[in-house]
Every structure is written in C-alpha cells, then in structure tokens.
Amino acid sequence: MPIQVDIVSAEGDIFSGEANWVFAPGKLGELGIAPRHAPLLTELKPGEVRVETSDGEEQFFYITGGVLEVQPYLVTVLADSALRGDELDEEAALAAREQAREVLAGRSDEIDLAQAQAELVEAEARYRAAQKLKGKRR
Amino acid sequence: MASGKEIRTKIASVKNTQKITRAMQMVAASKLRKTQDRMEASRPYAERIRTVIGHLSEANPDYRHPYLDKRDVKRVGYIIVSTDRGLCGSLNVNMFRTILGDLSRWQGEGVEADLCLIGAKSHAFFRRLRTNIVAATSHVGEVPKVADLVGAITTMTDAYREGAIDRLFFVYNRFVNTMSQNAQIATLLPVEPVDKAELQEYWDYIYEPSAGELVDGVLDRYIESQVYRGVVENVACEMAAKMVAMKAATENAGKFIDQLQLDYNKARQAAITQEIAEIVGGAAAV
Numbered sequence: 001m002p003i004q005v006d007i008v009s010a011e012g013d014i015f016s017g018e019a020n021w022v023f024a025p026g027k028l029g030e031l032g033i034a035p036r037h038a039p040l041l042t043e044l045k046p047g048e049v050r051v052e053t054s055d056g057e058e059q060f061f062y063i064t065g066g067v068l069e070v071q072p073y074l075v076t077v078l079a080d081s082a083l084r085g086d087e088l089d090e091e092a093a094l095a096a097r098e099q100a101r102e103v104l105a106g107r108s109d110e111i112d113l114a115q116a117q118a119e120l121v122e123a124e125a126r127y128r129a130a131q132k133l134k135g136k137r138r
Numbered sequence: 139m140a141s142g143k144e145i146r147t148k149i150a151s152v153k154n155t156q157k158i159t160r161a162m163q164m165v166a167a168s169k170l171r172k173t174q175d176r177m178e179a180s181r182p183y184a185e186r187i188r189t190v191i192g193h194l195s196e197a198n199p200d201y202r203h204p205y206l207d208k209r210d211v212k213r214v215g216y217i218i219v220s221t222d223r224g225l226c227g228s229l230n231v232n233m234f235r236t237i238l239g240d241l242s243r244w245q246g247e248g249v250e251a252d253l254c255l256i257g258a259k260s261h262a263f264f265r266r267l268r269t270n271i272v273a274a275t276s277h278v279g280e281v282p283k284v285a286d287l288v289g290a291i292t293t294m295t296d297a298y299r300e301g302a303i304d305r306l307f308f309v310y311n312r313f314v315n316t317m318s319q320n321a322q323i324a325t326l327l328p329v330e331p332v333d334k335a336e337l338q339e340y341w342d343y344i345y346e347p348s349a350g351e352l353v354d355g356v357l358d359r360y361i362e363s364q365v366y367r368g369v370v371e372n373v374a375c376e377m378a379a380k381m382v383a384m385k386a387a388t389e390n391a392g393k394f395i396d397q398l399q400l401d402y403n404k405a406r407q408a409a410i411t412q413e414i415a416e417i418v419g420g421a422a423a424v
Contacts, residue, residue, distance in 0.1 A: 006182070006186070008182045008183040008186055009183060010180055010183045010184075010284050010359075010362065010363045010366045010367075011176075011179065011180065011283070011284065011366075012176070012179035012180070013179060013182055026346055027346060027347060028346050028347060038344055039341060039342070039343045039344065040343055040344045040345075040346065041190070041194075041343040041344070041345055041346070041352055041356075042345070042346035042347075042352070043346075043347075043351075043352060043355055067187075067190070067352070067355060067356055067359065069186075069190055069343075076186050076190075078183060078186060078187055078190075078359065080284075080359070081283065081284045081285070089288055089289070089292045090292070091289075092285075092288045092289025092290075092292060093273070093288075093289045093290075093292040093293045093296065094289070095289050096254070096273035096274060096275055096289035096290040096292075096293050097272065097273055097293055099273070099274040099275060099276070100254075100255070100271045100272055100273050100274040102274075103255065103261045103264075103265050103271055103274045104265060104271055106261075106265060
C-alpha cells in the first residue's frame with residue numbers, strides 16, 4: 001500500500017499524491033520514509049524533498065525548511081514559504097518596530113501638513129478679498 | 139441657472155469620473171476572484187498544522203508551552219489587519235469601530251493594549267489616537283507573502299513569551315460573501331486546545347530533535363499561518379468592498395449625469411424660447 005504524500009505551504013498546495021518512498025532533509029540527517037513508518041515529527045532543513053510516486057516516477061521539490069509529519073500511511077510536509085532563522089526573524093521584528101516608531105513620529109508631520117493647508121486657504125481668501133477691495137476702489 | 143456651456147463641461151467631467159469608477163469596479167472584480175482562490179489555497183496548511191498541534195498537546199500532557207497556558211490578563215496585544223488603500227466603502231471604518239469598542243472595554247477593566255498594525259489605513263487611524271503601537275507593516279500588496287508578516291508577528295509573539303502581554307488578539311475582516319464582510323476578533327494566543335473527541339487512540343510521535351523544540355517551531359508556524367490567512371482574507375474583503383463601492387459610485391454618477399442632462403436641455407430650451415420672444419418682440423416693434 002502506497003503512502004499518501006501532501007506537501008503544503010501557507011501560500012498554497014505544492015504536491016498531493018501517492019508514493020512508495022519519500023526522502024526529506026531532516027534536521028538531524030537525511031530521512032527515507034517507506035510505508036508503515038512509525039509516527040515521526042521532525043523539523044526540516046532547507047533542501048530537497050524527493051518523492052518516488054507509485055508509478056515509479058521521481059519528483060523533486062526544493063523547500064526552504066519546514067516540518068515533516070509521518071504517520072504509517074500519511075506523510076505531510078509543512079513547507080515554509082520563506083527562509084527562516086532566528087536572526088532573520090529578529091531582523092524582521094526590528095524592522096516592524098522601526099516602522100511603528102515612524103508611524104508614531106509621523107503624527108507631527110501630518111498636523112503640520114493640515115496646519116499648512118489651513119494657512120494656505122486663509123492666505124488665499126485674504127488675497128482674494130484684497131483683490132476685490134482693490135477693484136472697488138478703482 | 140448655469141449656462142449651457144458650464145453644464146456641458148460639468149457633464150464631461152462627471153462622465154470621466156464615471157469611467158474611472160467603472161474601471162476600478164471591474165479591476166476589483168477580477169482581482170477578487172484571484173484573491174478568493176488564494177484564500178482557498180491557504181486552508182490545507184492551516185488545517186494540517188492544527189491537527190499536528192492537537193496530537194502534540196495530547197501526547198505531551200506534562201510539557202506546557204507558554205502558548206498553551208492561560209494567564210491572568212494584565213495587558214493585551216492586538217494584531218490589526220487593514221487595507222493599504224481607501225475607496226473600499228466602510229470596510230476599515232467598521233473594523234476600527236469594533237476595535238475601539240473592545241479597547242475601551244479592556245480599558246474599563248484597567249487593561250492596556252499594545253497594537254501591531256498591518257496596512258497603511260490602520261497607521262493613519264491609530265496614530266491619531268493615544269494608542270501604544272509596537273509594530274507596524276504596510277504595503278504587503280495583493281499577493282501577501284508570509285515573509286513580509288514575520289517581523290510584525292514575531293514582535294507580538296516575543297512580547298507574549300516574555301510576559302509583556304497575556305493575550306494576543308487578531309483583527310481582520312471575514313469574507314462572508316461579496317456583499318458582506320464582518321470585522322472579526324479572534325484569539326491567537328493562548329492557543330485554544332483541540333477537542334479531545336477528535337483524537338481517538340493514544341500514540342506518540344518519535345521526535346527529532348526534542349519535543350520542546352518542535353512544539354516551539356510548530357506553534358510559531360501555526361500563528362503565522364493564521365495571520366497570513368487573515369491577511370489574504372482581508373485582501374479579498376477589500377476587493378469585494380471596493381467593487382461594491384465603485385459600483386455604487388458608477389450608478390450615482392449615472393444619475394447625476396441624467397440630472398445634469400435635464401438641466402442642460404432646460405437651459406437650452408429657455409435660451410431658444412427667449413431668442414424667439416426677442417425676435418417676435420423686435421418684429422412687432424417694427
């Protein structure tokens with residue numbers, strides 16, 4: 001009996017089908033999974049997932065990491081859609097915090113803009129009034 | 139009454155506006171279909187990861203991950219997903235109103251909130267209020283990438299892990315159908331345990347490396363997939379709301395043009411009548 005293999009990522013399905021063998025880059029080393037494998041859960045390193053489908057074909061999928069779940073007749077690869085790493089995550093978090101500060105700092109800018117616009121409108125009105133007065137005097 | 143020429147220019151200008159709103163309506167309609175597909179595509183991952191978590195929490199009753207522990211609420215966090223652009227009806231406004239209601243309820247209980255904002259519209263709204271914004275992202279686009287969201291999410295999950303916040307909520311618009319979208323406030327953290335009834339017999343995984351590390355990774359991915367799904371759904375809502383709003387605008391422009399056309403005809407008729415009256419009057423005088 002072949003294994004049902006599902007490779008999914010958050011952004012969409014990548015592969016779904018039956019296979020005789022699945023090879024995946026586990027965190028502690030390369031894994032080969034045949035039917036009736038014991039339940040296993042492991043993280044995957046960036047690398048290649050090789051699926052030997054039940055009609056003898058070989059398919060390759062490159063993943064940037066993820067989680068592999070194995071049950072006797074079911075293999076699920078939860079593939080990451082982006083390269084990860086603590087440092088990368090930390091950097092991204094810093095960028096998000098930085099933008100939050102910018103949003104907060106933007107407060108003064110916007111008030112200035114609104115104030116400037118109000119002043120402009122007022123100046124324009126004065127100018128127009130002055131023009132009218134001029135016309136009357138003439 | 140305005141002269142004929144004035145009305146004609148006005149009609150031309152409204153017609154131009156109508157052209158634009160109609161184009162926007164059609165663009166939104168075609169994008170809506172694509173974003174709905176994307177919404178569907180993100181579902182299997184979220185479901186899978188949820189079952190894995192179910193097994194994990196069942197198989198390891200001794201190991202308590204901070205994400206699964208309920209704590210007393212002293213401070214809460216919100217991840218708020220809004221659109222980047224306007225012209226989508228009351229979509230954002232309705233959501234912000236829901237959030238404000240929630241925030242003031244927490245405030246009544248003496249609980250402060252930290253906000254994480256995704257989308258330019260929420261930046262503009264929440265910076266005017268005296269709120270505590272700790273993270274922000276914008277312009278994730280119509281095809282959001284998980285990579286663009288990781289930073290904002292990590293900030294909030296780190297805060298939860300460190301105990302800075304005791305609850306993490308997630309606000310986005312739920313897509314019901316093209317005509318209706320609801321602001322939804324979902325609890326991200328602590329993670330709700332899966333019903334035990336769903337799991338039949340006892341068995342455990344072989345863990346590589348250790349269970350603790352794996353649970354960490356899986357739960358982080360789970361949170362990310364939830365937020366990603368919300369962001370994608372919010373894009374679908376934006377497109378639907380934009381389509382409806384632009385349709386209404388196009389119809390209103392049509393009505394406006396009809397009214398102006400009527401005014402124009404009246405003005406023209408009045409001018410002709412006056413001219414005839416003048417000619418007749420002139421002829422009578424001669």
